[in-house]
Amino acid sequence: MKRFFAQTYLWLLLAMLYAPIVIIAIFSFTEAKVLGNWTGFSTKLYTSLFSGGVHHSLLNAIENTLIIAIVAAALSTLLGSVAAIGIHNLRGRKKMVMNALNNIPMLNPDIITGISLFLLFVSLGITQGYTTVILAHVAFCTPYVVLCIMPRLQQMNPDIYEAALDLGATPLQAMRKVIIPEIKPGMISGFILAFTLSIDDFAVTIFTIGTGGLETLSTYIYADARKGGLTPELRPLSTIIFVTVLLLLIIINVRSQRAAKKKEALVK
């Protein structure tokens, strides 16, 4: 009986969580302008989403979002890797301080990060646009990348760097041939995480995007909703994003599971 209630509770909870997404996914396959009306199965919204025309600005926003996400993820992976290796090689109090400094931006509310970056860019006189959004995204993604890479460094046999030097590698070669391959899985997870974080960010983006007409997906949807009524094409778009994120999450999980299994095999 206890088991039954536990199961029911779980399913109810999952239903509550996923119902909105499922509903949007279902209604993305119909033509009705208003969400909730089922006017028969159709993939017209999907085709019109990609056919341009009226929705040219939506496509544009998607393009901007992807470019910003890829550039920001790449930059923060680079920065994060260097930072992680640096922090890993610190000792004692310095290491603790650096770790704490890395964690604070993750705990800081996005809205605060957004406002402070906005003020920073204004005071430095940087024109807001692509550059500022990317810089802002790099700023809040990097700590997550560091967090993805640290465990790999901690698992690593600390002698292998010295072993590489001993065999004639310069410090740079040792880094490239030994350390980077060791932390690569962490770097990839970090990149994927940074990518998804960047795609769905709104709070930081809205403050740093400026008034030059640049739109990302999140700011487009926000503006669209304020104009009254959501464009029906957002339904197929949400579905696509959801599926993409789901796939990425599955990839991350499978990867970390494989790493765990490999580690287990090593222990044996």
Place this chain on the structure above:
Amino acid sequence: MGESNFIIELSHISKCYGEKCVLDDVSLYVKKGEFVTILGPSGCGKTTLLKILAGFGVATSGEIKIAGADITDVPPHLRPVNTVFQRYALFPHLNVYDNIAFGLKLKKVKQDEIDARVRKALKMVGMTDYEWRDVNSLSGGQQQRVAIARAIINRPQVLLLDEPLAALDLKMRKDMQMELKDMHKTLGITFVYVTHDQEEALTLSDTIVVMSEGRVQQIGTPTDIYNEPVNSFVADFIGESNILNGEMVRDRVVKFMGREFECVDEGFGENTPVDVVIRPEDVYIMARTDSGMLDGVVQSCIFKGVHYEMTVLTPNGYEIMIQDYNAFEVGQEVSMIVKPSDIHVMHKERVCNTFEGKMVDSTHVEMLGTQFLCNEVADVEVGESVLVEVPFNKVELMDNKEDGQQVGDVRFILYKGDHYHLTVRTADGDNIYVDTTDVWDDGDIVGIRIQADDIVIKKQAK
């Protein structure tokens, strides 16, 4: 200086972290092709010394030469040495072949030469046909073989081995010891081997360097080190031994256990306090006769495989350890004989504690980081630096550290037949030497107390 036939010359190497020195003026000269073992308990500085030789650590002072070239400031990747690490340190993302070929690929050696040399190196360590295996799937012994192959393939002038067998089980360790010795012979490379295992050191080395507390205690061949230890630390660390307090009466006569013995040592002077070392296998034991040098009663007898290990108590209260092929029952009355050449006499490093102190007033002296009451000293100045002497057996140790005037931990225990000689270190790093009949364990935290009557103040010559 011209040509020297040393491949490694370490001169006056010190490594200090602030006040604390892990290595204190270590000098070591190694001949080409020698198998040198640096032996010592953990924390004696042996691994630090090896790291300085490999270039991973920088010495605070001193000079390193390899094959006559000064490499003190040369980074590790340019030194003609290769290292075998204790925890193998193989590259987990590379297979056996790529691990071994790592050094050659960096040197841009031609592919077919790499192939040939990798195969040769694998054959050398008995791992033929393992090229394409994942290193993570290998056993500890196999990983260590790959690590050795990875090092020797570069044909270094010196191979450094940092406790390479410590992580292996006993059987594997014995096999690998023999293989290493063979490898050393075939390769003709100089080996510098670090270990804390005295048996391993005796088995493998041409030369043993015994280290303790950051200093070299003795350098010599295994037989020299075993038969002629220079001090009680070496005698105790290498093999089993009876270490006793004695007094050199005159040349060739030494007094210990309340009796004078003939010995072969000379030049100690008359009535000089010394340490006497007798190996357990050098004491001849027999049923009680009148012709024995010492009498005693067997306290315990343990079968050790080839021999029996017995402890015998003499009437005047000394315990002696004896190894013999014949067993004597517990409680049996026996006699013992020691040949003059088996009595090893060595200088005492010190005969009493000497501390640097400062007078607080005429009845108080500051030393060991605290103040001690002492007997009144005539005409001293406040703040005057003095030397303080305290006999070993006048330092009291107590369980309850709050009862002591200062706190320390027991670092080293030496059994001297009828008492223990302890080294106790205070938090400030001062060593206090204590003679006691109480049993303490290594690492015990103890309270230290010294009575005013036992403190002897010596004024320093101005």
